Amino acid sequence: MTIAAPSYDADFYSDEFIRNPWPHYERMRELGSVVWMPQHENYALTRYEALESALRDHETFISGKGIAADARGNELTLGIRNGAASDGERHALIRSVTSEPLLPRALEDVRASIESAADELVDAFVDKGEFNLMEKFASYMPLSIVTKLVGFPDFGRDNMLRWASAAFDLVGVQNARGSAAVEVFAEMRQFLMNEIRPENLIPGSWSRRIFDMVEAGKLPPEDTLVAIRNYVTPSLETTISAIGQLVYRLGKNPDQWALLQQKPELVRGAVNEAMRIGTPARSLARHTSRAVEVDGITIPENARVMMVFASANRDARVFPDPDRFDVTRPPRRHLSFGRGIHMCIGVHLAELEMSSLLNAILARVKEIRVGEPTMILNNTLYSFATLPAQFIS
Template sequence: MTQAPVCEIDLYSDEFIADPWPGYAEMRKLGAVVWLPVHGNYALTRSREVREAVRDHERFCSGHGVAADRFGCEFLQGNTVASDQPRHTQLRNAMAPPLRPDALEEIRPHIEQMADELVASLTGRDGFDAVSDLAQYLPLTIVRDMVGLPDFGKSNMLKWAAAAFNVLGVQNGRGRDAVADIREMREFISDGISSDTVKSGSWIRRIFDLEKEGGIDPDLTPFAVRDYINPSLDTTISAIGHLIWQLGSNPGEWEKLKENPNLVLNAIHEAVRMGTPVRTFSRRTTEPVTIDSVEIPEGARVMMLFASANRDERVFENPDTFDISRNNRRHLGFGAGIHMCIGMHLALIEMTAVLKAMLDRVDKIEVGTPTVAMNNTICAFSSLPAKFR
């Protein structure tokens, strides 16, 4: 057995968040497993090892939390992403039906119509912000309505989601500041919503109805509600922002896509691979685990570096190059195993609708310099100047 190589990188510093890719490359060179003394955690850096670990939910458990420090793990413990069987199955079974492909087909025409109207309006402008004017539009307009919160909840969903992802890192300034927002959300769920105050036919109304029918334990209802609020916006907004950035920065790939619209899903997956909306979640080992000749002890906190795995040279040739013809379904941008993103199909429908509308109306995409969003977990832009010609 060997000791894990030591890496002094702080994954949650402003400097790293602003440009993480060289740091990930450095960690991959050190080994499949590294020790991060700044965080007191191990980290898995390469694609195969991350994929195998997240699929091995018995030895790499989520029920003790998935943040990078103890406070974050304990504060957000028990939701879908931070739970094990059987709790995880109960929550996921309660939440999944409206997010399954067959159910989403009913709303696909509405999403496509809204995407077409949006792209048409942006094409006639001298410029726009690809984050606030484009990436946020469909999630905020459609998803927020389907979640079904009263007005106060609807207007705070983005704030609460950003806060949850900050706490899921470490309790630096961002993490500490986010705690008050999470407590506000919990108080709102506890005191401000019921089956009578949420939208009829909405996802959350369905959870309340399930509870009345005995389909979900009442103790789990608040966690299901939180999980409809927190992950449903930021990740898709991030992915759409990266998609516009990559297509605008690589005009040859946009031309390739216009010539072959069958590559739409490839382009989306490639943008998700390169951007990786969720940079990392952690797991805790339930027994000693040996990876790449390094023994990780029982009870260790191990970070799954999805963003690093998605740039792994061992799996993706020229991994820092945006290539829509790449066979890229091996990426981990939506996770893997039992914790694979429950909203993946909805995100793909939204992004596909945007791209198809662009193919019909946009000849050239121009982008300026993006501003990186300072969030502990989400890899996203806070703004991106753009223009559709």
């Protein structure tokens, strides 16, 4: 007997939902592991175990038909041979080529420069009064270091953050934000097609390396720009969001800050707890390659399924007292980076940036003070637009 999925009639991409999503996620989880979102004609996976299982089952929950939450978004993003929206051997090849400089052993080459930049950044704000942490602090490392590692010419470096934000709007739905993102996304596409040539890239950069791999016969020429584009979207906005969450949660939870001061070995736990409780990418979609049963609900073939990472990361079945920021939770249990073959390639870089910043704060700051944040309104991202903060020595 086929049981229909319970329905949750809310606009996942409305301003109201984005500003305060947590009560929605709780109600969705209460309905079940699978809910039907009638306003978007999507299924949604809301609980941890169901979502983790689906992320690992890449043959059933496929990315090759697009990862946006509506048909138009998938049509637009697939039109440029999207590497993230791919499956099988092609996905494995693109991932192996793009992920190599982001693996832990490769990042050791840039660890010293990242740690030095973190030290200098924290020094600049200690005892200097209130500042907007998102603008002046959280964005500094991704924009000053990561953009150079990607290796674009000046116009590309100056616009990477804007392009990444537009891409996250586009893989939601084509509401006003999604529609406005189309033009920005087209600008990025034209830049990649017209300006990305070996001679325009920083020697030794990640993007220049892709051309070397093509020349060596390790990547098809038609996937050159696809591989390079994979460095644009995931390497900036999500890390900026997570840095904002990390400082905000430590400022709002002085007991956890005190514990971290006593036990700096918990830095990795604090970093990952910020990723869990703030979950930078709320949801990305998959399509079913076959009918599949999830906790008694049959999802039909070729259905669009929203992977609601932010909901699963607050599932009390896995995370006791899930709304509490707790730096002692097991690191990396959360699903913010995904699971399986599509797990975010930037996971190690994000952890390195955030851990370096937190170690620098621990060495210099006695008290973190934060005010009330304002939210960025983005279809996919959950991030602060502003966050008043002070670092007191």
